[in-house]
Amino acid sequence: MTEQDPMSGLPPDVIHDLHRRMVRIRLFEEEAGKLMEAGRMPGFLHLYVGQEAVAAGVMTTLRTDDVITSTHRGHGHAVAKGADLRYMYAELFGKQTGYCKGRGGSMHINDLSIGMLGANGIVGGGIPHAVGAALAAVYKGHDSVAVPFFGDGATNIGAFHESANLAAVMGLPVVFVCENNGYAEFTPQDRHMLIKDVADRAASYGMPAEIVDGMDAVAVHLAARRLVERARAGEGPSMLEAKTYRFYDHQGVKGLRIPYRTQEEIDSWKQRDAITALEQRMTSAGLATAQDCEKVWSDTGDEIAAAIKFAEDSPDPDPAHLLDNVYTV
């Protein structure tokens, strides 16, 4: 099949879209990592680098009015859903122009205008919100769907199980997307659950699941499309497990004193870099030249440099407004 059609029937504009979204995430994160390392940004940083195919693959199947919820490792989801990079960086810097006006930080980027119902600092915390967004859509007679993103570690917490059961019992349009990067923080999967495939958990809630190579953006897109279409057609919730890997540590960009992953393991996954893989397929299929791909990187780099400048030039929040938005008045 790949000989005849390495893109599995996806039209070129979708392929280019996948590529652009992945490059945007990668560069956003790499530059954020540098700023963190240089001490120019406060707080924690949970980089999404390595997992780009999942966010891009799923988000290219969603409409703007479809709602997602995200995690502490949420920059990739926000970028892929179409968030403005200027307001994202501004939030990372804690500036007044940030998505959260400097009140949330890296773990709370949100933009309801593009259906991004927030990243969440509590593991599993956002999953029930996606179920609620799906309920609201059905209640109002809309055909939008909701997609909570979460990691393998989050499937051990009650919020995941309660949400899966609720969505199933209520027949809500939710696609539960598990990004299985093999680690719950620093604990490998085989020490935090006794099953190999998180997708097995879907069966206990009476919902179907698919497992997909999370380093293959085309495969993620195709699987997500099937499940999103199913949900939109009123056929209920489902689960997608994408096997993926994060190239950086749980937090920050430097290695930790505890070698919980081997260099061999990291290198083997990096050899399967989803962006490199897609570019090879694009060039071999004649969809793009190496120069075309390079131009996406350099154009995105320019956009990111401008966004960082916007963020650094932005004003800090005014302490006189510290109590703003504690309540809706």
Next chain:
Amino acid sequence: MRTAVREITYVKAFTEALMQLMAEDENVLVIGEDVAHYGGVFHAFDGLLKTYGDKRVIDTPISEMGFIGMGVGAAARGLRPVCDLMFFDFIGVAMDQLYNQAAKLKFMFGGDVSVPLTLTTAGGAGLSAGPQHSQSLEAWLAHVPGLKVVLPSSPYDVKGLMVAAVRDDNPVVVVLNKRMLGSRGPVPEEIYEIPLGQANVLRPGRDVTVIALGRMVPESMTAAEELAKEGQEVEVIDLRTVQPLDSATILESVRRTNRALVVHEAVTFGGIGAEVAAQIQEEAFDYLDAPVLRLGAPFAPVPFSPVLERAYIPDSNRIVAGVQRLLERTGG
């Protein structure tokens, strides 16, 4: 147009508020365990399913974190959910969705998201329901910026405060008192609102201010009547909401009476009484003729035995004794 005022029960006043709120706003829906087909374990939701159907009155699995979290997401997307937590004591299993999510989304997301969620629940002791079905945990929630916490003390207040809670664009927790569910009182038929954050001066008095909460309000009124027979005039303030707290009404009263007693069912240690006492000494120290006194439960779980439970919960006799202790102190 004036409508009739009838005597109805505390729980019926609650049901009537919901009936009228759902008629007024199609985005109001009720979510909880056994609220639809069974009508709620205290019959607080009787008749709602018949009137509004299963789209708007939803039975859930026993999944408090799940359905309250679902309520948060639905509220953020434009609905006005009323989620029911069967017993206040069950709040622990859902707490993250309340204090980390519902309470914080507005602030944490930079103001773009409102969470008009009402959480209704039943608290309080006095029914031999034991240590896990009797607690008064309002101080936990009042400590969290972003939440509002309401404890109605009469049928009239239940209806008016419930209307205000559901119409409010913030997450509001309404704690019904289980032992008061069958108590009767005058309630107007029409829909009306009692503003959140305004205490109610139920009885004016010049000698002592008694600041009370929930079921301790009628107990305080009984105590005040007893004391009036001896010529002592007690001012009784029903806080109605503990977050926001109506500090102005408390302070104005204490500056006149110069003596204050705070009474609630929750354990005294770290309770709302501690906050009220601290505010009075910070803002009205020079007016005080006696230390502010707190009356609450001892530092123990709520016991099951009726004998032990009676010993545990404050009542009008202990309120009378507390007021007399305050009056023994001479001013000046």
